Amino acid sequence: NAGVTQTPKFQVLKTGQSMTLQCAQDMNHEYMSWYRQDPGMGLRLIHYSVGAGITDQGEVPNGYNVSRSTTEDFPLRLLSAAPSQTSVYFCASSYMTPRTGELFFGEGSRLTVL
């Protein structure tokens, strides 16, 4: 199994450009989420999904859009990139069971907005 796969690993954007960070998992996890990691801030939840067709906002959703058309994929869209969105983005997934809640993380996508 590949686990959680994120693409691209690195991206440089200019202010105002849009782009999509891709996330795919092959573990048949119901739950998928996006976090951003900034120095000294830990990980902050952007958006999450508990199944195909269902999404919800996390702590820092502004400037980002998500959709979940399939169980496997959960893309994150930056609508109009800003320098404040320079960060490392992590996609994570898990089974929807109260017995675990263990998240499986991708390797991250490092985004720089100039």
Place this chain on the structure above:
Amino acid sequence: SQQGEEDPQALSIQEGENATMNCSYKTSINNLQWYRQNSGRGLVHLILIRSNEREKHSGRLRVTLDTSKKSSSLLITASRAADTASYFCAQNAGGTSYGKLTFGQGTILTVHP
């Protein structure tokens, strides 16, 4: 924000010593988890402790949970240079989406050979 706090922010020890990291959180939880992150990599799950558990072991890891103080600690015994990484606690808030985790800011552990 439900974000927890971790203490210390950085810890430097010699190989063979024990490392203890602490985590405090603000609201009631369903479970608390610890993750490890090597530099430039994604996070890896280490251990999960439920709100009705007080202590849990996994190899050289020992986690305690005190719900009355809203705190948890991670002990790594007989540390190795390969344990050098950042360690994060994450809380799964009670009654909410089971996978929705709120992370602390992490402890950077450096183990010197």
